[in-house]
Amino acid sequence: MNTQTRKQRERAAREDELLDRAYELVCESGLVALQMSHLARAGEVAMGTLYSHFSSKEDLLLALSVRSSTYRIEQIRRAVEWQERSRMRMLAVAMADWMFMDAHPHYAQIDQYAMSEVVWERASPQRRQDFARSREPIGELIHAVVRDARACGDLPEASFSVEETPFGLWTMLIGTNQLTHAAGLLEHFKIDKPHQLMVRHLTVWLNGLEWQPIMAPDDKALSDNLCSRLRTEVFARDT
């Protein structure tokens, strides 16, 4: 435990502190209004120090997105560890993500913005790699569910590799999130509750994969029931 590491730890702690402050600022006045000088003031550091942590504003935003992974992972882990059949757990993963975004709309917004090429390209390569790595555990958790499902025969062997299987879920989650952020657009197309609708389409998709037990996508009671069970059994006592 030499000096070097202590310094590094302190530095990491401050970076975390700065990200906390940045997130607070976003919550207070919105992502559009986030300014580096405000963050420097809020974090009680000079501009130069701020820039020694984040190579650009975009780098900071991607760092925020990296940070959100921790919370997401925690939610998803609970969903995956639920004592239920694999298909329910898969659906729970989607709900976990949704509940995360519902509880932290600003993270949802930042995540979406960070993945636009404009931000992605201006962030440092290091940060981009951090981002990819920070999401790895989510992949692993979900892949484990796929493997379980295959092992117990709930999910037939298909041409999809384990890695390819969750792609449909992933794109629906991201697509729904993106549509949600264009205020007024979904209303225009008579889409009322995008997340609920997404869950129904996920049910359709799971049926298409022949993931047992097959469910009726119009079983609203089941979906509501699942949702409330998740809230009480899996995500109890959360923010």
Next chain:
Amino acid sequence: MNTQTRKQRERAAREDELLDRAYELVCESGLVALQMSHLARAGEVAMGTLYSHFSSKEDLLLALSVRSSTYRIEQIRRAVEWQERSRMRMLAVAMADWMFMDAHPHYAQIDQYAMSEVVWERASPQRRQDFARSREPIGELIHAVVRDARACGDLPEASFSVEETPFGLWTMLIGTNQLTHAAGLLEHFKIDKPHQLMVRHLTVWLNGLEWQPIMAPDDKALSDNLCSRLRTEVFARDT
């Protein structure tokens, strides 16, 4: 045909001209490098004139996205008018969109960026409405396919309304596009050809809807065949 309308037409023509130039600039040096002053120079107008057309840079970007609708619609119309069973046409819609994005990656990028809250919020309310309206025909085209499918019994009556039915397709398209723009991320998760993979997941989803005739998602030959038939029969002689 009084003076007023002629003037309005001229104004609209210039706006179109400016959008042409803006798109060219994006193609030449990228979205990140797009500058209002460059556009003013390229379009041979003063800054003030530029701002009389677009209330902000973000407004311009959303206008570009609106403009891309025209091209998208043309592609999708062809797909929808294809002389095939409804399910094939639905898949063709997705491919049309993909082919559009493949042929115009910069529009794909702009569309995605424009739908981030940061851009969306800073664009004028008028432009946002224009955007929603510009996408309406796409909705109508797709809804027509759903109605056809229902009418001829290819798609069973389900709890989804006609408007709700394409949501799964829509989110997969948007989600795939977004993931594609975060360079390196998909590679990190061992996803090789996102668009092809998306088509396979769409097949799964269509199967889940019980949209006849049911197809095997792993039928690579079929997917490739569909793709090449589309190219020759539907989108022949395109950019």
Next chain:
DNA sequence: GCGAGAAAATGAATATGATTCAGAAATTGA
């Protein structure tokens, strides 16, 4: 504990680029 050298922090100055607006030019209508 002391001081030279290295590392880190500072924030005023700079740079970039979006946006404005007072005046110039063009158009309209009597």
Next chain:
DNA sequence: TCAATTTCTGAATCATATTCATTTTCTCGC
């Protein structure tokens, strides 16, 4: 033709991200 109105102009302004010459703090051999 010309006063009123509309449109256009681009230099000036403003907002902010980013830099870097100085100052401060830390490290370590003596």
